[in-house]
Amino acid sequence: MDERDELQQKIADIAGRYIQRTAGELAGLRELIAKVSGGNTTAVKDIEQLAHKIYGSGSMFGFDAVSEQARELELAARGTPDMQMIENLQRHADALESQVQAALRARGVR
């Protein structure tokens, strides 16, 4: 195995860690959306940053569907919170969670 093959293997390992960690971050995402629902307007910035992180890294590791949903969530978190935004955040968080679960299943993680 040359050093490039070794790099590919390490990237695959890091990708596995990434998707598992992202699954763990979804609970925090739900909490942030609940905060926005409760009137905490600054939590939308945290949602935007978390979604952006998932979006950027997901694309790096080939989790395109996860990345796309995270991008939708990031865009939905821009602006002033209102009922419509909260609905959109919840909808995109649901979709993101579905894609993360699908990615985990595809890797044989239950």
Added chain:
Amino acid sequence: MTPATNRPQLKAVLYVDDEPDIREIVQLSLGLVAGLNVEVCDSGERALQRLPDITPDLVLLDVMMPGTDGPTTLQRMRADPRFANIPVVFVTAKAMPAEVARFRELGAVAVIAKPFDPMQLGQQIQVIWEGLDHGRA
């Protein structure tokens, strides 16, 4: 006259990103470049603290980071005479043309879009480095 003879070798790079997986990939990827020392930081604030010790030839900055983001880090580097001339490259998922233009206006010498190809990153960095006007640095 060969410009290459005037060009200093790229020896040290600082990569700043709050995302640990991407930091690790960049470190592994640039680790393939012979003779290149790669340091990483997890925030703009930490990078600004460490710059005096690292003295990199080139800084690679993620754009969207909690606290001191990439553009703010660049602005603070430019305001400090010790770091004002260190070339900065943004590495970002925000690589739409308008955003790239804004990053260039801020003083970035280049923008690398995420996702990047880890197998090609070293070469990308070298091309950027070789395209810089080192005589003015």
